[in-house]
Amino acid sequence: MICFENVSIAYEKGSPVLSGLSFTIENAEAVGLIGANGSGKTTLMRVLLGLMPYEGTVTVDGLPVRKENLREIRKKIGLVLQNSDSQMFMPTVYEDIMFAPLNYGMSREEAEKRTDDVLEKLGLTELKHRHNHKISGGEKRMAAIATVLAMDPEAMIMDEPTSALDPYNRRVVINTIRSLPNTKLIASHDLDMILDTCDRVILLGGGGIAADGPAEKVLQDRELLETNRLELPLRYQ
Amino acid sequence: MDKINRAALELREMDDLAARQSPVHSLHPLAKLVTTIAYILVTVSFGKYDLSGLLTMALYPIILFSVSGISMRTCFYKLRYVLPLVCAVGLFNPFFDKAPILYIGKLGASGGVISMITLMLKGVLCLQASFLLAATTQMDALCAALRKIRVPGMLVTMLLLTYRYISVMVDEVSVMTTAYKLRAPGQKGIHISAWGSFLGQLLLRSMDRADELYVSMQLRGFAGEFQYADVKRAEVRDWLFAILLPAAFILLRYCNVAELLGQLLSRGTGAI
Structure with missing residues (x-):
């Protein structure tokens, strides 16, 4: 579904943040993207959505990430931002969830049905007409996931989906992520969450991929994690 | 605070006011927009x-405030910075027109x-009508109505985004001010x-937030x-509101009801 081939990404010419990236993510695979601050996790996700220039080849379902394909690619991939306040810009949860289906040409009736389905699926029906600025952080995060799910994307990219959540809401979000059948790419420092939700982990470090393998194997390698300024997940400590 | x-908080209160339920809130945004214009x-x-003649025009806001359940006090409070400017417009008239x-x-x-009072009253009434429109209509619905009357899409989108981004900027100012105050007791x-x-810093942070949005x-x-989410079909009462009220305004403009009432009363008094 997602394919990176010898990709280099640079903010300034000549000094790449990431280089020589090559990996493939299959359909319905759940992949954790981990790495220290500044290792390039968010940058990589931005490249995948055509928000940053790159060198090499990036394809989504065979479509190269180029300007002419962006609308199609962005329909296939939904991004849940780290800051839910930036994700939710309409006055109410309902209007925010309707935003994408309407933009993608769905009729009002279909969009409403899709919105109701998503809210029901995530157990958020009572939030439907609530104002975005009046819901809690946990509810906002769930609503942000709902706004993306309403696009019915084939893949979901999540940037720190459990950051700044209390334990209960964190667990709700983890269970929700686990229940989603979509292809998932989750960037996070919450390694326990990555263990709970992902089968595979890509570790970014040293300007490239430091490790790529089964989550349980990579996340038990103390030396590898510490070399890349990470720690073992709590359950392995 | x-x-x-x-x-x-005040910015968000406008959203809350617009989200209330009342016969005025439930009117079609286009009907309210046309009537307000x-x-x-x-x-x-x-x-x-x-x-x-102008005094009779005060009936419209008075009735709408009462039906919508929004207090006139809220209106004057929210408009407290603009009202003095509006009132200042005719302040010098008494010095030039002394007859x-x-x-x-x-x-x-x-x-x-008289002309000073008339000017002030015109300003206040127009502000009240605009406030009533904003306080009983969600911004998105209002923008959808503006598009319906063929206001260019770019302008409407700019209006909507400015409204959204103002709160983003105010949030940033709030965070920065708090951080400053805590270190400058x-x-x-x-x-x-x-x-x-x-x-x-405010500019850079607002740009980052705006970029993320x-x-x-x-x-x-x-x-x-x-693509506006909450656009409903106009019903008969919306059409009546949009046709009858502007017609009534025109009637009030050309037929001085206050004067007629005065004449009627003085005739009645004379008969007694």
Whole structure:
């Protein structure tokens, strides 16, 4: 579904943040993207959505990430931002969830049905007409996931989906992520969450991929994690 | 709570007011928009000495405040910064137009005083009507109505985004002010030496937040034109509101009801 081939990404010419990236993510695979601050996790996700220039080849379902394909690619991939306040810009949860289906040409009736389905699926029906600025952080995060799910994307990219959540809401979000059948790419420092939700982990470090393998194997390698300024997940400590 | 937080709260209060339920809130946004435009046009068209005619135009906001359940006090409170400016418009008229044109008993009022009061009243009434429109209609619905009357899409999108981004900027100012105050105890406001860096940081942070919001919109299919979610069909009562009220305004403009009532009353008194 997602394919990176010898990709280099640079903010300034000549000094790449990431280089020589090559990996493939299959359909319905759940992949954790981990790495220290500044290792390039968010940058990589931005490249995948055509928000940053790159060198090499990036394809989504065979479509190269180029300007002419962006609308199609962005329909296939939904991004849940780290800051839910930036994700939710309409006055109410309902209007925010309707935003994408309407933009993608769905009729009002279909969009409403899709919105109701998503809210029901995530157990958020009572939030439907609530104002975005009046819901809690946990509810906002769930609503942000709902706004993306309403696009019915084939893949979901999540940037720190459990950051700044209390334990209960964190667990709700983890269970929700686990229940989603979509292809998932989750960037996070919450390694326990990555263990709970992902089968595979890509570790970014040293300007490239430091490790790529089964989550349980990579996340038990103390030396590898510490070399890349990470720690073992709590359950392995 | 500091001024910035209060400003953020007040902005959000407008959304809350617009989300209430009342017969006025449930009217079609286009009907309210058309009626408000007609009201403003008719109100400003009154002559500068036509105070009695203008007074009857106050009926519209009075009735709408009562039906919508929004207090007039809220309106005056929210407009507290604009009202003095509006009232200042005709402040110098009494100095230039001194000829008395109205006598109440032995007390004469000059044309300048009457035109000043008329100007002030026009301003206040127009502001009230605009406030009522904003306080009973969600911004998105209002923008959808503006598009219906063929206001260019770019302008409407700019209006909507400005409205959204103002709260983003106010949030940023609030965070920065709090951070500053916590490290500058006992200081009133932000010291002039920090203004430059404060404004620079505010600009950069607001741009980052705005960029993030825009990315979120782009990734959800936004291509420059908003698709408005909550657009309902106009019903008979919406049409009646949009046709009958502007007609009534025009009637009030050309037929001085206050004067007619006065004549009727004085005739009645004479008969007795």
